[in-house]
Amino acid sequence: MIECFRMIEEKNILLTIAYDGTGFFGWQRQPHARTVCGELERLLSDICGFPVELFGASRTDAGVHALGQSASFSGRMGIPAEGVARAVNDALSQNRLERIGEIQIVSALEKPPGFHARYDATGKRYRYRIRNARKADLFLRKYCYQVTEPLDVNAMKTAADFLVGEQDFRCFLSAGGNPQKTTVRRIENCSVEKKEDEILLSVSGNGFLYHMVRNITGTLVEIGAGKRPPEEMKQILESRDRSRAGHTAPPQGLYLEEVFY
Amino acid sequence: MIECFRMIEEKNILLTIAYDGTGFFGWQRQPHARTVCGELERLLSDICGFPVELFGASRTDAGVHALGQSASFSGRMGIPAEGVARAVNDALSQNRLERIGEIQIVSALEKPPGFHARYDATGKRYRYRIRNARKADLFLRKYCYQVTEPLDVNAMKTAADFLVGEQDFRCFLSAGGNPQKTTVRRIENCSVEKKEDEILLSVSGNGFLYHMVRNITGTLVEIGAGKRPPEEMKQILESRDRSRAGHTAPPQGLYLEEVFY
Numbered sequence: 001m002i003e004c005f006r007m008i009e010e011k012n013i014l015l016t017i018a019y020d021g022t023g024f025f026g027w028q029r030q031p032h033a034r035t036v037c038g039e040l041e042r043l044l045s046d047i048c049g050f051p052v053e054l055f056g057a058s059r060t061d062a063g064v065h066a067l068g069q070s071a072s073f074s075g076r077m078g079i080p081a082e083g084v085a086r087a088v089n090d091a092l093s094q095n096r097l098e099r100i101g102e103i104q105i106v107s108a109l110e111k112p113p114g115f116h117a118r119y120d121a122t123g124k125r126y127r128y129r130i131r132n133a134r135k136a137d138l139f140l141r142k143y144c145y146q147v148t149e150p151l152d153v154n155a156m157k158t159a160a161d162f163l164v165g166e167q168d169f170r171c172f173l174s175a176g177g178n179p180q181k182t183t184v185r186r187i188e189n190c191s192v193e194k195k196e197d198e199i200l201l202s203v204s205g206n207g208f209l210y211h212m213v214r215n216i217t218g219t220l221v222e223i224g225a226g227k228r229p230p231e232e233m234k235q236i237l238e239s240r241d242r243s244r245a246g247h248t249a250p251p252q253g254l255y256l257e258e259v260f261y
Numbered sequence: 262m263i264e265c266f267r268m269i270e271e272k273n274i275l276l277t278i279a280y281d282g283t284g285f286f287g288w289q290r291q292p293h294a295r296t297v298c299g300e301l302e303r304l305l306s307d308i309c310g311f312p313v314e315l316f317g318a319s320r321t322d323a324g325v326h327a328l329g330q331s332a333s334f335s336g337r338m339g340i341p342a343e344g345v346a347r348a349v350n351d352a353l354s355q356n357r358l359e360r361i362g363e364i365q366i367v368s369a370l371e372k373p374p375g376f377h378a379r380y381d382a383t384g385k386r387y388r389y390r391i392r393n394a395r396k397a398d399l400f401l402r403k404y405c406y407q408v409t410e411p412l413d414v415n416a417m418k419t420a421a422d423f424l425v426g427e428q429d430f431r432c433f434l435s436a437g438g439n440p441q442k443t444t445v446r447r448i449e450n451c452s453v454e455k456k457e458d459e460i461l462l463s464v465s466g467n468g469f470l471y472h473m474v475r476n477i478t479g480t481l482v483e484i485g486a487g488k489r490p491p492e493e494m495k496q497i498l499e500s501r502d503r504s505r506a507g508h509t510a511p512p513q514g515l516y517l518e519e520v521f522y
Contacts, residue, residue, distance in 0.1 A: 018399050063358075065400070097324075097511045098402035138279050139326070141359035143400055250358045 012074040012115050013081050015040075015054075016106040019066050021251070022142045023102055026062045027069065036060075036103060037071070040088070047087045048077045057117045057259040058124060061211075063251035065143070067127070068106065070259035072117035081108040123188070123260040125204035126213045129253045130221065133197040144198065145217070145253035151224030153194045158230035159223045160190040160201075162237060163216065169209055170240040172219075174248060177210025183240075185209065192220065199224075202257070211248055219246030273335040273376050274342045276301075276315075277367040280327050282512070283403045284363055287323045288330065297321075297364060298332070301349070308348045309338045318378045318520040319385060322472075324403070324512035328388070329367065331520035333378035342369040384449065384521040386465035387474045390514045391482065394458040405459065406478070406514035412485030414455045419491035420484045421451040421462075423498060424477065430470055431501040433480075435509060438471025444501075446470065453481065460485075463518070472509055480507030 017040070025033035029041065037054055044052040057070040079087070085108035092101025129144040131137060136146040170183040187205040194200075201220065203213055219236065222228050228246075236244045278301070286294035290302065298315055305313040318331040340348070346369035353362025390405040392398060397407040431444040448466040455461075462481065464474055480497065483489050489507075497505045 020399055020402075096402075098513060099407060100397040100399060100402045102399070102402075104399050136361040138281055138361060138363070138365050139404055141281075141357075141361045141363075146360060252359060 008076050008078045010074065010076050010113065011081070012072060012111045012113055013084060014070060014072045014109045014111045014115065014117060015085070016108075017066060017069040017071060017103060018106050019069065019103040020142075021060060021063050021065045024062065026064065027056050027058065027060045027066075036066075036069075039103060040071070043088050043091050044073065044084070047079070047084060047091075048075055050075050050077075055117050057121045058208075058256050060254075060256055061251050063142070064254045064256070065252075066256040068258040069256050070117045070121065070261075072111065072115060074113070081110045084108050117259070120261055121259050123204060123206045124208060124256065125189075125202065125258045125260070126208070127255040127257045128201040128203070128213060128217045128249065129255065130199040130201065130217070130249075131197055132194075132199050142252050145221075145249050147221055147225070149225050151199060151221065152226060153192060153199060153224065155226070155230045156192045156199070156220045156224040159220055159233040160192050162230075162233040163187050163190045163203075167237060168240055169212055169237070171236050171242055171245045172212045172215040173209040173242060174211035174215060175242075180209060183209060185212075190216075204258075204260075213254060214249045214251065215242075215245055215247075217249035217253070221249060222246040269337045269339045271335060271337050271374065272342070273333060273372045273374055274345060275331060275333045275370045275372045275376065275378060276346070277369075278327060278330040278332060278364060279367050280330065280364040281403075282321060282324050282326045285323065287325065288317050288319065288321045288327075297327075297330075300364060301332070304349050304352050305334065305345070308345060308352075309336055309340070311336050311338075316378050318382045319469075319517050321515075321517055322512050325515045325517070326404070326513075327517040329519040330517050331378045331382065331522075333372065333376060335374070342371045345369050378520070381522055382520050384465060384467045385469060386450075386463065386518045386521070387469070388516040388518045389462040389464070389474060389478045389510065390516065391460040391462065391478070391510075392458055393455075393460050403513050406482075406510050408482055408486070410486050412460060412482065413487065414453060414460060414485065416487070416491045417453045417460070417481045417485040420481055420494040421453050423491075423494040424448050424451045424464075428498060429501055430473055430498070432497050432503055432506045433473045433476040434470040434503060435472035435476060436503075441470060444470060446473075451477075465519075465521075474515060475510045475512065476503075476506055476508075478510035478514070482510060483507040 027036045029038040054073045085105040131144040131146045166186040185207045189204045191202045288297045290299040315332045315334045346366040392405040392407045427447040446468045450465045452463045
C-alpha cells in the first residue's frame with residue numbers, strides 16, 4: 001500500500017505549447033469564454049484525475065498565436081510527463097478531419113518542486129508577421145497583419161534599433177492591462193527582416209508590457225509607411241506618452257515564440 | 262419617368278469569387294446553415310434592392326475553398342457591375358480587424374441576357390494542396406491535407422497520367438451527390454508538383470463528379486505512400502467501382518481555382 005502510494009509522486013510539469021489563437025478568447029481562463037488555458041485545464045484534469053490549475057508564462061490576447069507558450073502545473077500523478085503530452089495531443093486531434101488540433105503540446109518536462117512557468121521566466125521572444133503586398137490574401141487574414149501600402153524596411157530597421165536596451169517603455173503600454181510596478185524593460189534584440197511578401201519582426205526581452213509588441217509594431221508600420229521619420233522612435237520613447245506612439249497592430253500577426261528560463 | 266425607368270435596365274452579372282471555406286457549410290444555400298451563396302445573396306439583395314438569386318458554377322462542399330468560383334445573377338439595377346463588387350467587398354470587410362472578409366469578389370462582369378454561370382461553364386480547374394512533412398503544421402490545418410508519411414511524387418505523377426482523357430470516372434463518384442446522366446468526363450490536365458513541403462495537384466476538365474477530385478487525391482496519396490503501385494490507377498478506372506479507389510481526401514485541401522467559359 002505504501003509502495004503503491006510512493007509511485008504516485010508529486011510532479012511539477014512544464015509544458016511548451018503551440019496554438020492557433022483564432023478560435024480562442026486568449027490564453028487566460030474565463031468563466032464563460034473559450035480560452036486556451038481553460039481548454040487545457042479541462043483536458044489535463046480529465047487525464048490526471050485531479051483539478052489541474054495551469055500557470056502560463058504569458059497571457060496572450062484573443063487572436064494571438066503561440067509557437068512556444070510555457071505553462072506549468074503540479075500534482076500527484078502516475079503518468080510520466082511525456083504521457084501527459086501524448087494524451088492531451090491525442091484528445092485534441094481526435095475525430096478531427098485535419099488530424100491536428102488547434103492546440104499542440106510541443107514538449108512536456110519534469111521540473112523541480114516550486115518551479116513556476118511565469119515567475120521563473122527570464123524573458124520571452126515574440127514574432128510579428130506583417131504581410132506587405134498590394135493585395136490582401138484571403139487565406140492569411142487570421143495569421144498576419146496585412147498592410148497594403150508599401151513599407152520601407154530600412155526605415156523600420158533604423159527605428160527598431162532605438163528599442164534595444166533597458167529603458168522605460170511606458171509609451172507602448174496600452175490602457176487596460178494589469179498594474180505594473182515599473183514600466184522599465186530590457187529589449188535584447190529587435191530585428192526586422194523582409195522575406196518575399198512578408199516583413200517579420202522578432203523581439204526578445206526580459207519582459208513585455210500590455211500590448212507592448214503590438215504597439216511597437218504599429219509604430220514601426222507608420223514609420224515604414226513614411227508617416228513618421230525613423231528617428232522619431234527615440235522621441236516617442238523619451239516622451240513616455242502612449243498618445244505619441246503609433247496604433248496597436250492587430251492581434252492575428254503576433255506569435256509568442258519562446259519563453260526563456 | 263420613362264427615361265428614369267430606362268436607366269434601370271436588366272443586367273446579368275457574372276461574379277468571380279474567392280473564399281475561405283473554413284467557416285461555411287459549403288457553397289449552396291441552406292435554410293439554417295451559413296453558406297457562401299446564402300451570405301452573398303443576403304448582401305446582394307441589400308445592395309441591389311431586390312431578392313437576388315445567385316447561381317454558382319460549382320457547389321463546393323463545407324470546408325472547400327475557392328480562388329475563382331463563378332456565380333451569376335440578374336435583375337434591374339442602376340449600379341454598374343463593378344459597383345456591386347465594391348459594395349459587397351466593403352460590406353464583407355467592414356468592422357474587421359483583418360481588413361478583409363472571408364469572401365472576396367475578385368471581379369464582376371456584365372454578360373449578355375440568358376448567360377448562366379453553371380450551364381454555360383465549359384470546364385473547371387481545381388487545385389489540391391497536400392502538405393507532406395513529418396510534422397503537421399498547426400496553422401495550415403484548415404488549408405491543406407497534412408500527410409506525415411513520405412510520399413513518392415514520381416509514383417503519383419505516373420498514376421495521374423492515367424487520368425487524362427475522356428473516360429468513365431464512376432470509380433471516383435461518392436455516394437450522396439445529385440443524380441448524373443453520365444459518369445463520363447474529360448480530364449484535360451492532371452499535374453502533380455512538389456514545392457518544398459507541399460505537393461500541389463492541379464486538375465482541369467470539362468466536368469467533375471461528386472467528390473471526384475477528393476477521391477482522385479485520396480487514391481494518389483495511397484499510391485504515393487506505396488500502398489498501391491501507380492499502374493493500379495488504370496485498373497481502378499476500368500473497374501468503375503468506387504470501392505476499388507482510395508479514400509476521400511479531406512475538404513480543406515481543395516480549392517476551386519477557375520471556371521472556364
